[in-house]
Amino acid sequence: MKIAARMDRISPSATMAMKAKADALKAEGKDVLSFAVGEPDFPTPDNVVEACKRALDAGETRYTAASGTAELKQAICDATARDIGVQYEPANVIVSCGAKHSLLNIFQTLVDPGDEVVVIAPYWVTYPDQIRYSEGTPVIVSTSGDKGFQPDLDEVRDAVTDKTVAMVINSPCNPSGVVYTPEAIAGLAEIAVAKNITLISDEIYKHIIFDGAKHVSPASVSDEARMQTLVVDGVAKTYAMTGWRIGWFMGCPDVVKAAGRFQGQATSNPASMAQAATIEALNGPQESVEAMRVEFEARRDYVAARLAEMPGVKCAQPIGAFYAFPDVSEHYGREMGGNTIDGSSAMTEYLLEAALISLVPGEAFGADDYIRLSFACSMEQLEMGLDRLAGALA
Ligand SMILES: Cc1ncc(COP(=O)(O)O)c(C=O)c1O
Secondary structure, three states, X not given: OOOOHHHHHOOOOHHHHHHHHHHHHHHOOOOOEEOOOOOOOOOOOHHHHHHXXXXXXXXXXXXXXXXXXXXXXXXXXXXXXXHHOOOOOHHHEEEEOOHHHHXXXXXXXXXXXXOEEEEEEOOOOHHHHHHHHOOOEEEEEEOOHHHOOOOOHHHHHHHOOOOEEEEEEEOOOOOOOOOXXXXXXXXXXXXXXXXXXXXXXXXXXXXXXXXXXXXXXXXXXXXXXXXXXXXXXXXXXXXXXXXXXXXXXXXOHHHHHHHHHHHHHHOOOOOHHHHHHXXXXXXOOOHHHHHHHHHHHHHHHHHHHHHHOOOOOEOOOOOEOOEEOOEOHHHOOOEEOOEEOOOHHHHHHHHHHHHOEEOEEHHHHOOOOEEEEEOOOOHHHHHHHHHHHHHHHO
């Protein structure tokens, strides 16, 4: 069968590819430890699961409005006002099957062939593929671990051309763990307003934040910035609800309406019972969110301390999300496991084969000097895995 050319613009997810390799070794009986996953290892809180059961018992098993129920949109507006201090109305919200789906809706709605979208690297793997699929061109602006992965505003400004329609930012960031300073957020918002481009702000990790740092949304910077920003969010990371597939974006009602037309012809509504559970997640008790955050921070402390002791490894302190992103490039050029380590892919392959630990190559995030280690796993697993990493690099 003929496959459309647009499929060539999407590459398979590097995280999924790493998982497949690790699974193949596990199937051979090898004791592989995975640090490649991007999901909390905690169960979904009981009150959320119970709300889903109640919805099922009450017969909430039918189509809902394609862009999400009115009740859920209101709960999202209330939670957003509480969390980032921005008051949206339901007409500013469209609920989708995960934040990944929300992002695709945005790129399909905003990007025409040849349009450019500025993406700050290291970036979440999905952004460039979705932009290319939408016939746009991702324009990458790099940041470095030596500067804590904070963006250089002049470089960002210079990357905006007359073809630029949008810029994507992600703070707290997967994979680097950087949380942009309030000044950086204000500066990025100012660029978006001055250049009249849409600022897409992926805030899915906003509750997983350490050292008392504060999450600042560009939508909260000024009225102009709010009008120029689309905020992307969801329940996957905050409430350990990756499998429930609920995400949303908020902002300009015209964009929301246009994305709604696309969603209405593509997927229709996200699952009715998952929407009901999300209302409870957002409106119900929030203690489990803080309990998970505290546990992530303890793991971050442990991982950062262990990485700091390893020769040839430099790691900017992750201030949010649940990933460490160490620079291992001092080891590049070495012979390890019979191969020359010429970059992050060779390094992660070596670590998988020689030490039975799976990590994701930084190359997938637009930063080949680095590898990503997820600490969404138990402390025991981290202890064993970091012992193995130290041994393999030595
Ligand atoms: C930065 C970032 N944005 C969005 C998502 C997608 O989240 P969801 O599971 O809601 O589609 C992820 C998931 O890994 C992510 O890391």
